[in-house]
Amino acid sequence: MANIFKRDATIHEFDWENLGDIKAGREDLGEDMPVLVYRLMQFTMLDILTKDFGPDKANEYFRRAGFLAGSEFAKHVLDLSVDFNAFLADLTKALADNKIGILRMEAIDPDTGNLVLTVGQDLDCSGLPITNETVCNYDEGFISGILNAYTGKKYDVREIDCWASGDRVCRFNVSVE
Amino acid sequence: MSNKDLEIYYTYLRDVLYYPKRAKIVPEDFSDEGHREFAEAMLSFGGMVIEMRELAGSLSRGELDVSLPSSDNELAAPLKALHSTLKHLTWQTKQVAGGDYDQQVGFMGEFSVAFNEMVAQLAERRREMEAEVVSSKQRTDELAKANSIFEVITSSMAEWIVMVDRVSGEHLFANHQAKSMLASDTFEQQLYDILVEYSASMLIDDEPRKEEFMLISDVAAQYFEMMLYPIKWYEHEAVACVLTDVTANKEEYNRLEEVAYKDVMTGVFNRLYGMRMLEQWTDEKTAFRLVFVDMDMLKYVNDVFGHNEGDTYIKAVAELLQEVSSTAVVCRLGGDEFMVLIQDRDVRGRDMAEVFEGLREKLAQSSVVGENGELMYNRSISFGIIAVGENNVLTTSSILETADERMYEYKKAHKKERRV
Secondary structure: OOOOOOOOOOOOOOOHHHHOOHHHHOOOOOOOOOHHHHHHHHHHHHHHHHHHHOHHHHHHHHHHHHHHHHHHHHHHHOOOOOOHHHHHHHHHHHHHHOOOOEEEEEEEOOOOOOEEEEEEOOOOOOOOOOOOOOOOHHHHHHHHHHHHHHHOOOEEEEEEEOHHHOOOEEEEEEEEO | OOHHHHHHHHHHHHHHHHOHHHOOOOHHHOOOHHHHHHHHHHHHHHHHHHHHHHHHHHHHOOOOOOOOOOOOOHHHHHHHHHHHHHHHHHHHHHHHHOOOOOOOOOOOHHHHHHHHHHHHHHHHHHHHHHHHHHHHHHHHHHHHHHHHHHHHHHHHOOOEEEEEEOOOOOEEEEOHHHHHHHOOHHHHHHHHHHHHHHHHOOOOOOOOEEEEEEEEOOOOEEEEEEEEEEEEEOOEEEEEEEEEEOHHHHHHHHHHHHHHHEOOOOOOEEHHHHHHHHHHHHHOOOOEEEEEEEEOOHHHHHHHHOHHHHHHHHHHHHHHHOOOOOOOEEEEEEOOEEEEEEEHHHHOOOOHHHHHHHHHHHHHOOOEEOOOOOEEEOOOEEEEEEEEOOOOOOOHHHHHHHHHHHHHHHHHHOHHHOOO
16 A cells, blocks of 8 residues: 655655755764765766766766755755855855865955855865866856855856865866856 | 986085075986986976975965966975965955955964954944944934924924023024014114123023013014023033013003003003002102192182183193102192102202292293283192101101191192282
């Protein structure tokens, strides 16, 4: 007999509610986990996607997933009703509180809205071996999704420095499209 | 490795550290493949060190808008991170300077604590200032409301309100009615002279007081009652003068006084007023003379020549008696009797008996003659004088009786002089 109380949803289509009640579900283990596990999932997935679709396509998938994550994160965690300065402060705190990274603003062009920002101790890449690559494609999408949720504009976010390329912070050029 | 090779490496490393501009090593100069690779590695390492030193130098001078070493230079990576942090702090400081107190610095130890505390204090100060602005605005609004009420009240009041600096005499405020009045050149100077005079006589701690005064214009006199309130008006010690035009009241009072105290036919005071003044002066121990005057032969004139002539005779006597002194109280007691009260200070050394004899003679000259020049009747008066001193013990009745008796004696003594 079918359980009519089950949610009519599939895990394959993202929904914030599908992230579940982590605190209730992990009563003893808690809501946190090692960065190692996060990276284990991320880089194995990257491995599979790269093998099946090639590195460019795999990076593109990561960027799109990051955009979706950033957009949902902004809608459910951040206050989108405040002015830009307050929004940036809120974002910086939220990224630190959730141990995603230390966001820092290097420059902002008030005329164009273009930004240069850095993320230190980045969840995705800090501590990776040097490979001469910028690897934070997921972050690029994540930042773009957050800003898009706040302003409604489209952003082209490109990582220009990365831990994996030999730097100690990840630096992103953010341009309004 | 030969000593010469070692010397080249040593020199290059020393120059990288101390003389970076001349630091030079050429891998191709080495004949050995291994040395060439080693020299290339040293050249790469030396380049990184020099780049790092240049970046460190720029940062030490606060020069943040510099081109950064590429990601290939891993030695410079921590400095690039520091550069990023400094750029961020610069941006944050600009934000704070622009009033963005949401800025927080994290993960920078004591600096984070100090910076965040500074921003918190600035935010607190701004909150206090904003609260003060709100409070100030509320006070301003309340003052504006109070002022609005004040203006409505003062503009709708019939009274004139004028504020004067009691020290300098400066005009500080006038309500609408007062301004209209002040537009009249006739009153302005007179009024200010009075206000300044009264204001100057008040001290700031004095009780409010009432004054009365009169202004004379070309056409009429105006009477005022004025309340004076000493107040602090901003930096001024001021006096608020509230003036009421009581001219109409005064005129009505004068009219009633005329009716109550004047003899209608002659215009001199009546018996009521005369007796009141007699009692007042007696009570006040004023030194004065009372002259009881009786017209001679009035009954004859009335009977023979009619009451109109009798009235003319009475008016002539009343007019004559007023020549004694402008300050004398002349009153008609009734019929043919008059009383003249004159204070000793206004007698000015004159013998009042002589004065009245003089009046009597003057009256005789106005005696009435007929068409043929014959004398119709002789106008004359009889009088009795009593001097009342400061130590007087007589009652008013006694005083009047005494004067009456003396008048009678006078009349009797001069009976033969009267002729028809």
